[in-house]
Amino acid sequence: xxAPSRTGPQPSADDPRVMLDRDIGVFEPVPPYPPRTERExxxxxxxxxxxxxxMGPQHPSTHGVLRVVLKLDGEKVVDLxxxxxxxxxxxxxxxxxxxxxxxxxxxxxxxYISSLFCEWSPVIAxxxxxxxxxxxxxxxxxxxxGELNRIASHALFMGWFALDLGGLxxxxxxxxxxxxxxxxLAALTGQRMLFNYFRIGGVNGDLNHEFMSRLGDWMSxxxxxxxxxxxxxxxxxxxxxxxxxLGVIDTAGALRMCMTGPNLRATGVPFDVRRAHxxxxxxELDFDVPTRxxxxxxxxxxxxxxxxxxxxxxIDQCLHQMPDGPIMAKLPRLLRPRPGRAxxxxxxxxxxxxxxxxxxxxxxxxxxxxxxxxxxxLQSVGVLMQNNLIADTMAIMASLDPVMGGxxx
Amino acid sequence: MDRALKGRLEARFGAMLAGPIRQRHDETEMRIxxxxxxxxxxxxxxxxxxxxxxxxxxxxxxxxxxxxxVYHLWSDSTAxxxxxxxxxxxxxxxxxxxxxxxxxxxxxxxxxxYDMFGITxxxxxxxRRIYMPPDYTSFPLRKDFLLPDDAARSPGGGVRHMxxxxxxxxxxxxxxxxxxxxxxxA
Numbered sequence: 241x242x243a244p245s246r247t248g249p250q251p252s253a254d255d256p257r258v259m260l261d262r263d264i265g266v267f268e269p270v271p272p273y274p275p276r277t278e279r280e281x282x283x284x285x286x287x288x289x290x291x292x293x294x295m296g297p298q299h300p301s302t303h304g305v306l307r308v309v310l311k312l313d314g315e316k317v318v319d320l321x322x323x324x325x326x327x328x329x330x331x332x333x334x335x336x337x338x339x340x341x342x343x344x345x346x347x348x349x350x351x352y353i354s355s356l357f358c359e360w361s362p363v364i365a366x367x368x369x370x371x372x373x374x375x376x377x378x379x380x381x382x383x384x385x386g387e388l389n390r391i392a393s394h395a396l397f398m399g400w401f402a403l404d405l406g407g408l409x410x411x412x413x414x415x416x417x418x419x420x421x422x423x424x425l426a427a428l429t430g431q432r433m434l435f436n437y438f439r440i441g442g443v444n445g446d447l448n449h450e451f452m453s454r455l456g457d458w459m460s461x462x463x464x465x466x467x468x469x470x471x472x473x474x475x476x477x478x479x480x481x482x483x484x485x486l487g488v489i490d491t492a493g494a495l496r497m498c499m500t501g502p503n504l505r506a507t508g509v510p511f512d513v514r515r516a517h518x519x520x521x522x523x524e525l526d527f528d529v530p531t532r533x534x535x536x537x538x539x540x541x542x543x544x545x546x547x548x549x550x551x552x553x554x555i556d557q558c559l560h561q562m563p564d565g566p567i568m569a570k571l572p573r574l575l576r577p578r579p580g581r582a583x584x585x586x587x588x589x590x591x592x593x594x595x596x597x598x599x600x601x602x603x604x605x606x607x608x609x610x611x612x613x614x615x616x617x618l619q620s621v622g623v624l625m626q627n628n629l630i631a632d633t634m635a636i637m638a639s640l641d642p643v644m645g646g647x648x649x
Numbered sequence: 650m651d652r653a654l655k656g657r658l659e660a661r662f663g664a665m666l667a668g669p670i671r672q673r674h675d676e677t678e679m680r681i682x683x684x685x686x687x688x689x690x691x692x693x694x695x696x697x698x699x700x701x702x703x704x705x706x707x708x709x710x711x712x713x714x715x716x717x718x719v720y721h722l723w724s725d726s727t728a729x730x731x732x733x734x735x736x737x738x739x740x741x742x743x744x745x746x747x748x749x750x751x752x753x754x755x756x757x758x759x760x761x762x763y764d765m766f767g768i769t770x771x772x773x774x775x776x777r778r779i780y781m782p783p784d785y786t787s788f789p790l791r792k793d794f795l796l797p798d799d800a801a802r803s804p805g806g807g808v809r810h811m812x813x814x815x816x817x818x819x820x821x822x823x824x825x826x827x828x829x830x831x832x833x834x835a
Contacts, residue, residue: 276783279775328780332765333789368674498704498754511703517675517723517730579833583676583721583730585705596708596719600833607790609708609719611758619757648780 304644327648348434351646354393357588359438364584369577378442384558392421393589404638441569483538487624487636497620501591507535513587537639614642709762713832716743747772765790
């Protein structure tokens with residue numbers, strides 16, 4: 241088909257051929273250049289009856305700014321190509337040009353749903369570089385606030401997931417839970433979302449009265465409240481039937497895709513960094529690592545809900561075992577670690593966050609690599625999506641729980 | 650520190666090691682040349698005494714003199730993180746074999762390293778930019794890519810300008826190469 245000539249009779253405004261006349265813009269799914277890689281050539285070559293559909297970057301259920309190009313055969317998704325970078329801020333470069341204390345506020349906005357975990361892994365890596373011993377009270381406060389943040393994140397996941405499957409009620413309920421925890425953490429850290437609370441060698445402030453009273457209040461009814469929230473979805477036949485068998489991945493596939501966290505445990509691998517490679521005071525705490533074997537969206541959902549209960553157990557133990565003492569190690573204001581390398585990984589609500597830090601003896605990290613689980617999990621959407629319907633794309637993506645702030649760094 | 654792991658690695662990879670095996674805290678570090686990456690990773694992944702089945706991280710590093718690709722692996726056979734450093738990639742044309750034959754999930758991490766450092770991973774089917782736009786030409790995490798307001802490290806203590814026309818007097822008549830880039834000591 242050729243574009244109508246400009247000199248001849250003008251076609252009517254709703255003639256689809258008019259659209260071919262314009263320049264190819266950002267939202268054209270086909271790249272305006274020859275394919276650069278084997279995979280790109282394969283993806284953008286259309287077979288018989290196939291078409292490309294652009295989803296995003298401003299889509300209400302991409303959990304951030306993400307563009308996905310879908311290759312469709314009828315209503316079935318044959319393949320997809322996520323296009324990232326809309327939120328890229330160059331955090332690693334910024335960290336290399338900030339001093340060690342400033343890094344904490346730079347990494348905070350990565351995973352804005354669970355900021356404490358973004359702070360946690362660089363902080364441990366820097367403590368390893370500096371050979372600092374963190375006071376035990378500070379470690380317990382970290383675990384306590386971290387587990388609260390994990391519950392807030394999982395509670396929000398429940399709402400999101402249901403929303404992407406078409407249910408509006410659960411997100412209203414899950415925000416009740418999340419709001420209470422966020423207010424609690426705001427009393428502790430001074431911020432609702434980007435906490436900037438962990439420090440190299442400890443935490444920024446001790447437990448205070450408002451935090452403790454809010455926490456005690458919430459703990460007295462948390463288990464019951466969460467159980468009742470779960471009945472919204474766990475006994476909802478539409479939800480269960482829709483999520484069961486959706487986006488299945490097996491153990492070998494999950495390991496091959498480098499998946500971690502609940503998404504890996506839903507395939508039956510009991511890999512939890514808190515147990516597999518313990519850090520902080522987790523060896524002293526008693527909790528289980530739940531696993532499931534189905535590897536589908538429902539398993540990933542149920543597993544996260546099980547983890548909420550385990551987190552409540554951990555918080556309960558933290559409150560009983562909380563030692564007295566200082567909350568910060570004695571450190572100079574300007575940190576100059578000896579030249580060396582350190583790697584630290586922690587278990588976040590979405591999987592393994594890790595930091596690889598290199599020091600060259602100055603007050604700024606020479607290199608700081610941030611590994612974010614959302615980035616890895618988003619990659620496996622292509623594997624999970626094969627031969628599912630368009631309507632399931634967002635459901636499967638939501639069941640992996642990626643946060644675009646972390647994906648794009 | 651897992652002393653036994655050090656012995657096992659030395660016994661298995663003796664000639665391939667490009668430096669001593671270092672251990673600190675809960676990390677064991679081995680250096681190899683970029684040509685041995687495929688063989689070493691395959692051995693670590695497949696052999697029953699190693700079982701490093703999880704690729705925890707893949708990172709590019711620019712030391713100022715050369716490039717590195719750093720793999721962090723986890724196994725249930727040891728309590729340590731294993732860090733494999735593929736060392737000595739040239740800065741002009743850094744090339745390393747891809748790890749996607751073992752871990753498909755390394756694909757995006759390699760794309761990121763390509764985008765940020767320009768490291769070419771041979772065997773990666775989809776090596777294009779992932780964060781930066783397709784028509785972008787620089788590699789932002791290289792050490793000679795300076796932020797315009799990177800004042801902290803400037804020898805004059807002032808703002809370090811990237812544009813030649815705005816360069817401070819001390820650099821104005823020199824070449825457009827940056828005066829100092831951060832280098833990692835040995």
